[in-house]
Amino acid sequence: MVSRNWVAATLMMVLLGVGGAIVRAQASGDGSIKPGAAWLDDRGQVIQAHGGGILYWHKTYYWFGEDRSQSNDPEKRYVACYSSKDLTHWKYHRQVVAMADPEPWGAHYVLERPKVFYNRKTKKFVMYVHLDDARYGEARVGVLVSDKVDGDYKYQRSFRPLDQESRDIGQFVDDDGSAYLIFESRPTHGFFIAKLSDDYLNVEKQVSFIKAPLEGGAVVHYGGLYYVLGSHLSGWSPNPNVYATAPSLAGPWTEMQNVAPPETKTYDSQSSMLLKVTGTKKTTVIYMGDRWEPKTLWDSRYLWMPLEIGDGKMTLPEPRPWKIDVKTGETTRGNVE
Numbered sequence: 001m002v003s004r005n006w007v008a009a010t011l012m013m014v015l016l017g018v019g020g021a022i023v024r025a026q027a028s029g030d031g032s033i034k035p036g037a038a039w040l041d042d043r044g045q046v047i048q049a050h051g052g053g054i055l056y057w058h059k060t061y062y063w064f065g066e067d068r069s070q071s072n073d074p075e076k077r078y079v080a081c082y083s084s085k086d087l088t089h090w091k092y093h094r095q096v097v098a099m100a101d102p103e104p105w106g107a108h109y110v111l112e113r114p115k116v117f118y119n120r121k122t123k124k125f126v127m128y129v130h131l132d133d134a135r136y137g138e139a140r141v142g143v144l145v146s147d148k149v150d151g152d153y154k155y156q157r158s159f160r161p162l163d164q165e166s167r168d169i170g171q172f173v174d175d176d177g178s179a180y181l182i183f184e185s186r187p188t189h190g191f192f193i194a195k196l197s198d199d200y201l202n203v204e205k206q207v208s209f210i211k212a213p214l215e216g217g218a219v220v221h222y223g224g225l226y227y228v229l230g231s232h233l234s235g236w237s238p239n240p241n242v243y244a245t246a247p248s249l250a251g252p253w254t255e256m257q258n259v260a261p262p263e264t265k266t267y268d269s270q271s272s273m274l275l276k277v278t279g280t281k282k283t284t285v286i287y288m289g290d291r292w293e294p295k296t297l298w299d300s301r302y303l304w305m306p307l308e309i310g311d312g313k314m315t316l317p318e319p320r321p322w323k324i325d326v327k328t329g330e331t332t333r334g335n336v337e
Helices: 004-015 262-268 294-299
Strands: 050-057 060-066 076-084 091-100 110-119 124-132 140-146 154-159 169-173 179-185 190-196 203-210 214-222 225-232 242-246 270-278 283-291 301-306 308-310 313-315 322-325 330-333
Touching: 050 270, 050 283, 060 110, 076 110, 091 110, 110 169, 110 179, 124 169, 169 214, 169 270, 179 214, 190 214, 214 283, 214 308, 225 270, 262 283, 301 322
Parallel strands: 050 110, 214 270
Antiparallel strands: 050 060, 060 076, 076 091, 110 124, 124 140, 140 154, 169 179, 179 190, 190 203, 214 225, 225 242, 270 283, 283 301, 308 313, 322 330
């Protein structure tokens, strides 16, 4: 029997935005993306893809992220998979990870920021995650593999890439198909960009080290330059995210600059990924960010916005409803709500 409290909580989850402001949910028939609103899947349920990443495969976008649903078994950690043809309407597939502690760390172990790569050579889907104990003392990456994009991802192992501590991770696939892992290493006061091995099951070599105490690392290649974006270390609280550019992944990298007015704290979000959509008329780069709610992680929202980018500059505009045509790559923006 469904309790009244559960119904009330669900209703509030849909209606309440960040800071308690009432916002409209992402309606299934609406063609716009509403940053900070409750984003619903094809079942009418709030999308659970926190700290996630996008895999573009067979003309379909697959969104993987942490499933923080309240109904989950607290002794397990979950990753959900969604798909979309237009980046706006998302179909729920399943929980592709539902895993108890794979290491001897206890029920409160950490599995965060899942990122999935497709390996053309092995025809396997390889997922990297930040894997840790409850005190964030292990600082490792975990590797899981599946034969299907929405199949059961089987745990392979955990390790410290390049023998370095690794917490927040990001993914990047260059225009030539080369795959890279981005990971924050607290003792070095910076983060690494490292190339994956041919089978994607290991971190092969360091490509770049950026001396800046940042997490939430993301990279995009646009207009002949590489842009790297990261968040300062402030726990769950948002802060002014910063970026730098370089002519190659190996650098040299410019000084860091704010991606948004610093007083906005990146519009109360933290970077997760930079998604490039190459259309017939325009190439658009989308900022994917999380608005974390640490006391109700299941209700953390997503802030996606097309970036103003080019000639070494990258700016995150003020969030407002917007639309994208993934075929042409063109975007349109509405009024601030």
